[in-house]
Amino acid sequence: MESPTLERILKSPRLPSLPAVAVQIIDLVQQPDIGLNELAAAVGRDPAMAGKILKTANSSFYAQARTISRVSDALMVLGLRKVKTLALGFSLVDDLRKGGKGGGFDQEAYWQRSLLAAAAARVIATQAGRADPEEAFLGGLMHGLGVLAMNHSLGEEYQAVYDSAHGDFLRLRRAEQERFGIDHAVVGGALAERWNLPAQLTAALRYHPAPEQAPAALARIVRCVAAAAQAADVLSGPEPARALAAYREMCLDWFGIEPDEAEELMERIYADAAVVSALMDLPRPNLSVGEILSLANEALEDIQMDTEADFERLERERTALAAEVSTDQLTRIANRRRLDAFLEEQFHNASGGRAAMSVLMVDIDFFKKFNDTYGHQVGDEVLRAVAGALRDNVRDRDLAARYGGEEFTVVLPDTGLAGALVQARRLRAIIEATPVPQPGGPDLSVTASIGVATLDPKAHTMVAQLLQDADAALYAAKRDGRNTVRAFGLLKAA
Numbered sequence: 001m002e003s004p005t006l007e008r009i010l011k012s013p014r015l016p017s018l019p020a021v022a023v024q025i026i027d028l029v030q031q032p033d034i035g036l037n038e039l040a041a042a043v044g045r046d047p048a049m050a051g052k053i054l055k056t057a058n059s060s061f062y063a064q065a066r067t068i069s070r071v072s073d074a075l076m077v078l079g080l081r082k083v084k085t086l087a088l089g090f091s092l093v094d095d096l097r098k099g100g101k102g103g104g105f106d107q108e109a110y111w112q113r114s115l116l117a118a119a120a121a122r123v124i125a126t127q128a129g130r131a132d133p134e135e136a137f138l139g140g141l142m143h144g145l146g147v148l149a150m151n152h153s154l155g156e157e158y159q160a161v162y163d164s165a166h167g168d169f170l171r172l173r174r175a176e177q178e179r180f181g182i183d184h185a186v187v188g189g190a191l192a193e194r195w196n197l198p199a200q201l202t203a204a205l206r207y208h209p210a211p212e213q214a215p216a217a218l219a220r221i222v223r224c225v226a227a228a229a230q231a232a233d234v235l236s237g238p239e240p241a242r243a244l245a246a247y248r249e250m251c252l253d254w255f256g257i258e259p260d261e262a263e264e265l266m267e268r269i270y271a272d273a274a275v276v277s278a279l280m281d282l283p284r285p286n287l288s289v290g291e292i293l294s295l296a297n298e299a300l301e302d303i304q305m306d307t308e309a310d311f312e313r314l315e316r317e318r319t320a321l322a323a324e325v326s327t328d329q330l331t332r333i334a335n336r337r338r339l340d341a342f343l344e345e346q347f348h349n350a351s352g353g354r355a356a357m358s359v360l361m362v363d364i365d366f367f368k369k370f371n372d373t374y375g376h377q378v379g380d381e382v383l384r385a386v387a388g389a390l391r392d393n394v395r396d397r398d399l400a401a402r403y404g405g406e407e408f409t410v411v412l413p414d415t416g417l418a419g420a421l422v423q424a425r426r427l428r429a430i431i432e433a434t435p436v437p438q439p440g441g442p443d444l445s446v447t448a449s450i451g452v453a454t455l456d457p458k459a460h461t462m463v464a465q466l467l468q469d470a471d472a473a474l475y476a477a478k479r480d481g482r483n484t485v486r487a488f489g490l491l492k493a494a
Contacts, residue, residue, distance in 0.1 A: 003181050003182050005180045005181055005182055006182050006186065006187060006190055008153070008154075009149055009150060009153040009154065009187055009191075010190060010191065010194055012152065012153030012154075014152045014153050014155070015149060015152055015153055015191075024042050025039075025042055025043070025084070025087045025088055025091055026088065026195065026196055026197060026198075027196075028042055028084070034080065034084075036072065036075045036076070036080060037072070039075060039080065039083065039084065039087070040070075040071045040072040040075055042087075043071050043083075043087050044071055046091075048094075049087060049090050049091060049094075050071050052086075052090050052279060052280070053071060053074055053083060053086050053087060053090065054068060054069065054070075054071065054074060055279055056086055056279045057074040057077065057078055057083075057086075059275055059278075059279055060275055061272065061275045061276065061279070062078060062082075071083075081132065081134055081135075082134050084134075085134035085135060085137065085138050086134075088138060088197075088198075089137070089138050089141055089142075089280075090280065092142060093141070093280055093282070096145070096148050097111075104159050104163065105151050105159060105162065108283040109167065109236070110144065110147065110148070111282045111283055112236060112277075112282075112283050112284075112285045113144070113232045113233075113236045113237075114140070114141050114142070114143070114144055114232075114282075115141070115273045115276055115277050115280075115282055115284075115285060116231065116232035116235050116236055116269065116270070116273045116285060117140035117141065117143055117144075117225070117228045117229050117231070117232040118137050118138070118140035118141035118228070118273070118276065119137070119140070119228075119268075119269045119270070119272035119273040119276060120140060120227070120228035120229075120231035120232060120265075120269045121133075121136035121137055121139055121140030121141075121224045121225050121227075121228035122134070122136055122137035122140070122272065123265050123268050123269050123272060124136070124224050124227055124228060124231075124251070124255065124257075124265070125137075125221075125224045127255070127257060127261075127265060128224070128254075128255035128256070128257060130220045130223070130224065130254075130255060131220040131221040131223075131224045132200075132221070135198075135200050135201070135221055136204075136221055136224040136225065136228070138201055139200065139201055139204030139205070139208075139221055139222075139224065139225040139228075140204075140224075140225050140228040140229070140232075142188075142192075142201060142204075142205060143188070143204055143205055143208050143225050143228075143229060144169075144184065144188070145184075145187075145188040145191060145192065145205055146183070146184030146185055146186065146187035146188030146189070146191065146205065147162070147172075147184045147188075149184075149187050149188065149191050150162075150176070150180075150184055150187055154180075161175045161176060161179050161180075166238055167236075167237060167238050168233075168237060168238050168239060169229070169233065169237070170209075172184070173185065173209060183209075185205065185206055185207070185208065185209045185210075186206065188205035188206065189202055189203075189205045189206025189207070190206075191205075192205050192206070199218065200218060200221045203215065203218035203221065203222050204218075204221055204222055204224075204225040207222045207226075208222055208225045208226045208229055209226070209229075211223045211226045223250070223254045223255075226250060227247060227250040227251055227254065227255070230243045230244075230246045230247035230250060231243075231247050231265075231266065231269055233247075234247055234266070234292065234293070234296060235266065235269070235270065235285065235287060235289065235292055236285065236287070240292055240295065240296040240299070241296045241297075241299035241300045243296075244263075244293070244296040244297070244300060245300055247262060248262050248263070263293055266289050266293060267289050267290075270285065270287070270289045273285055325337070326338035326341075328387075328401075328402040330380060330383060330384065330402075331383050331384055331387035331388075331402050332384075332387065332391075333387045333388075333390065333391045333400050333401060333402055333408075334399055334400065334401035334402070335401065335402060336401070336402065336403065336404060338399070338401060339399065339401035339402075339403065339409055339411070340463075342399045342401075342411055343359075343411060343463045343466075343467075344463060346411055346413045347455070347460075347463045347466070349413070350413070350455050350457075351455075351457060352457055353457050355413070355414055356414055356415055356416040356419075356454065356455065357411075357412065357413055357414070357415065357454070357455040357466075358411075358412040358415045358416065358417065358419070358420035358452060358453065358454040358455065359409060359410070359411055359412070359452075359453050359454075359466055359467060359470045360409065360410040360412065360420065360423070360424050360427070360450050360451070360452055360470065361403070361407065361408075361409055361450065361451040361453075361467070361470040361471050361473070361474040362386070362390065362407065362408040362409070362410065362427070362431075362448050362449075362450050362474075363406060363407045363408075363448060363449050363450075363474055363478065364382060364383070364386055364406040364407075364446060364447075364448050365446070365447045365448055365449055365478075365482040365483055366482075367379065367382065367405075367406035370382050370444070370446075374438055374444070377439070378436070378438050378439075378444070381436050381437060381438070382406075382436050382444070382446055383402075383406065385434050385435075385436045385446065386408065386431055386434070386446060386448060387400070387402060387408065388434075389427070389430050389431050389434045390408055390410060390427060390431075393426070393427060393430050394410060394412075394423075394427075395412075397413055397414070398410060398411060398412050398413065399411045409467075409470075410423075410427070415454075416454060417452070417454040417487060420452050420454055420487075421452055421485065421487055424450045424452050424485045424487075425485055427448075427450065428447075428448060428450055428483065428484070428485055431446060431447065431448045432445065432446070432447050432448075432483065434446065447482060447483035448483070449474060449477035449478045449482045449483060449484060449485075449486075450474065450477060450484075450485045450486075451470045451471060451472065451473030451474025451475070451476065451477055451485075451486055451487075451488065452470065452473055452485065452486065452487040452488065453466055453467075453469035453470035453472075453473055453487070453488040454487075454488075469488040469489075470488065472488055473486045473487055473488040474486070
């Protein structure tokens with residue numbers, strides 16, 4: 001179902017109507033068995049068009065060895081397909097330029113971009129051999145038909161939207177969709193269908209912004225026109241760097257044209273556009289291809305550097321955020337959330353006897369005394385000192401974490417009971433030797449009790465059971481005088 005805006009555009013009395021000769025040519029070009037004389041006769045009924053075709057046939061665009069003086073000779077020398085394309089292109093351009101004057105619409109900029117797109121489509125098709133160059137040329141020339149149709153039919157209402165894009169056709173399509181619910185590609189495709197234009201041309205108009213949506217049988221010409229539109233934006237658009245990146249990517253992915261080769265084609269594109277501008281009486285683009293490409297490449301390098309810098313910044317922020325989420329704010333070691341995840345991971349790796357694993361539960365002795373005697377600020381310093389001693393004296397593959405309150409947990413992957421006892425004794429001694437500063441007074445000393453539990457695949461089917469055994473060993477250490485180490489299941493001091 002057509003949208004109300006599309007229906008309004010297609011029914012607008014301001015839309016140009018095709019002249020009789022154009023209608024006849026369109027009908028003829030749809031016929032696969034059209035004869036040379038029929039087409040020559042149709043073109044000959046319009047002297048102005050016949051003159052343009054002859055002028056084009058004798059131009060450097062086709063570089064014929066001899067002068068062509070009759071349309072029938074042009075058909076013989078150039079071939080039916082080329083002359084059909086030329087005739088249709090001339091009739092459409094002449095008609096579309098009528099009624100387009102006045103107002104604020106920049107006709108010159110529009111047709112210059114169209115010329116560049118037409119030349120680019122022909123050059124790309126010729127280079128790649130994936131589509132008929134003449135059909136691609138016409139697709140590039142007419143790919144913005146919807147812009148003209150919307151400008152003709154909607155007038156000032158469309159002019160404001162067109163102006164807001166500042167010559168950026170990607171931005172223009174977004175603005176059109178936001179304001180009207182459709183864009184110029186949809187309008188161009190619908191108008192091409194209404195005028196019974198060839199299927200290849202209709203597809204190029206409709207799908208060039210999104211070639212992946214084109215019917216498979218028409219994908220080649222649509223891709224040529226899509227890449228050509230980007231080439232035109234390199235040479236005439238407000239963001240040549242972005243267009244250059246898209247153009248190079250399309251040429252490589254779709255046609256196997258390397259980026260350097262794609263850029264070299266730009267000079268040919270500009271030269272062909274200059275020739276066609278004279279033949280079709282369209283405004284000639286006046287620009288320096290080399291300078292534009294140089295500036296676009298410099299801008300691309302800057303964009304790439306900015307992108308890399310942004311990626312590095314985002315990666316740093318992501319890493320910092322991940323660390324923040326998994327870090328205890330007071331002690332700056334792993335928090336309970338990180339501990340739980342690490343325990344589950346290591347427990348899974350070690351389950352079934354695949355590896356050893358031990359856990360140490362560490363509790364600060366008489367912690368309440370520090371808070372009651374010296375205040376919570378000193379109590380916090382005690383927590384930080386013990387946390388630092390644990391963090392700085394475990395292996396890289398181990399994890400020291402705050403379990404809660406004055407209790408800490410150390411997870412020891414690939415460590416059996418004997419190794420865990422050695423590490424527990426070592427950490428107990430380090431904590432005892434760690435001074436705790438207090439404001440205006442001598443350093444304080446602190447001790448800790450440590451319980452050890454080693455994974456037993458038969459007894460421990462869940463992490464909670466392993467922690468429960470380590471906690472039981474910790475209470476045994478506290479019961480036996482504190483500042484000591486006990487291992488679950490062992491009755492003697494370790």
